[in-house]
Amino acid sequence: MQLEADAREVLPYSFDSCTKALGPLRQTLYSCLTCNPPPKTADAPHTAAGVCYSCSIACHGEHTLVELFNKRNFVCDCGTTRVPSSAPCMLRNDPKTGTKGVHSEEPHPENKYNQNFYNKFCGCSEDYNAEEEKGTMFQCLGLGTAESGGCGEDWWHPECLIGLPRGWYKDFKKEAGENSQAEDDEETPLPPGFPGEDDFETFLCYKCVDSNPWLKRYAGTVGFLPPVYKEGGLPKTTESAPETTTTDVKEEPTNPKKRKMEDEEEGEPTAKRTKEDAENSPSDSKPEPNPATKEEPTQAPPLKNKHDSLPDPVPLGAFSLFLKEDFRDHFCRCCDCYPNLSPHIQLREEEETYEPPISEDGEANGGGSTGTGSLLDRGEAALSNIDRVRAIEGAMVYNHLRDKVKEFLKPFAETGKAVGAEDIKAYFEKLRGDEQHIRDAAGQASALSGKDDNDDSDDNHEGDGRREQNGY
Structure with missing residues (x-):
């Protein structure tokens, strides 16, 4: 049925089991604002909670949810003391009674929370509204919690990373005299000074970089973009453009293909002079300084650690670090530098994100047995059980x-x-x-x-x- 196909496109995964039994995972989380409403003031006490994909549907399907996307090392809070007992986890059995519906269990003590669980995002701490949000937000790779000075894998507006106001594009269009009538349907482009989306794989916000200052030396090196400053974005390259051009001109003769083309164009005169010199003064052609010159590069330079080749003057100021796809290959892993990497698995290797099993159709599951049937089968089963x-x-x-x-x-x-x-x-x-x-x-x-x-x-x-x- 088309309706079932549409539903499966929105909810492609099975929601039969809670992930709490699997322990800490990097997984998609949701915050239930019905069970854990945001505090009215920043100083008001508040208990945050995150629930897994399955619980967001089976236990909180009729509640107001905020999708937090992926968070690492998190255990589902559904059925714990962080969630009201009036909303138990219906996917787990009570160990005392053996019936469905668990509540008031102890939450995982290592779970970390940030402002995202209150539906606030970015350095501007703005409430997220999917219907009103324009443009693209980017999730920081995250190197620490809010308590340790990091952001906790927060989502950022591009303009907020480089010091521009949220309404920068409207102001820009007004100054340019453009018609802003179609603003509601128009995507906000990336602001000037922000890297292009194809230029980086992920990034570390200025909060995470400031809390890990050893990273600043990598800015602008292989695998890393130049620093994107909190005030101003990428550094302007107009002054360095002539230097780049000069360097390119100097490097042209080193290209063997270009050198070959030049030799072929002047081949005949050069060949004639060489033959004449060889016949008239054969002794002049014998002493060649080339052997001594060739032997010098063969001496291997002393082995260096990668951090020895990093720029010595560390860039000053607060900036975000944008990372290319192969950035992990360019970290120094010597005995002095590895202690900086060891606490952050996301810098050492690509993380695995847990995904629930894909929801199968009714025929593949034997016609819709309890807990494994398609959405249509489940709907019919639920309908047959109600008044x-x-x-x-x-x-x-x-x-x-x-x-x-x-x-x-x-x-x-x-x-x-x-x-x-x-x-x-x-x-x-x-x-x-x-x-x-x-x-x-x-x-x-x-x-x-x-x-x-x-x-x-x-x-x-x-x-x-x-x-x-x-x-x-």
Whole structure:
């Protein structure tokens, strides 16, 4: 079914089991703002909590969630004292009773939390709103917690990394005299002074770099971009451009292909002079200083550690460090430098991120057994277990909603006009006030259920009872 395919595209993974039993993982996390609402003030006490992918659906599916994406070394908090006991983990069994629904367990003491768990992101600590956010945010690789001076794998606005205000693009368009009428549909580009997305693989924000100052020496070396300063971004290269050009001109003769082309163009005169010199003065051609010259490069230079080749004057000021794909290959791992690397596995090797198993379709799982069936199978199983009156009411309300949405979309389809976010928002606000149709549907369902009670006492009407279930 198309609806099931659409649902699987949004929720591709199985959500049968909580990851708490697997211990600390780098995994996708969610913060439940219903169970753990953000504090009203920064100083107010607050208990943060993160739940795994499966628990976000099975245990908090009707709550307000914030997707935090990947966080390392984290154990799911669902069913622990960090989450209210009114929202137990329905994927784990209570060890005392053996029934589903665990609460008030001890959380993992090594879990670390930052402002993301309160729905605040970036150095500007702005609340994230997916509908209003424009442009791209980037996640810091993270080298420490908020307590240790790092950011805790926070997400950053590009402009906030280089000292520009959040509304820099609007101001830029106003100064340029451009029409800002299409701002709502326009993506905010990367600000000037920020590296291009294809130029780096990941980055370390200025907080993480400041808390690990030994990293600053790598800025601008192989595998690392030049420092991206907190105030101003990438350094301007206009002054160094002539130097680069001069260097290129000097290096041209060292290219063997170019040298060969030049030799071929002047080949004949050079060959003639060589033959004449060889015939007239053979002794002049014997003493060659080349052997002595060739022997010098053969002497291997003394072995050096990588940190010996790093720039000695460390760049000053606060800056972020942008890393290329092979940056891990260029860290010095000598006995003096390795202690700086050892606490950070993300700098030494690429991390593995846990992903739940892909959700299989119903046929691949034997027609939808409990806990392993497709989304359609689970929906049918859940529907068969709820009260009959509620099932009929739900099916009728769904049909009513479907028809109303079709009516809403019909004018857009006929005119070819795109459906905007404000159109949908306004429509559903209006729909929420349409209580009369909902009451009518509920009353009709009650009448049908009363008829079904009479049908159950009369075997001759068994067929009518089956037809009443066609709504779902």
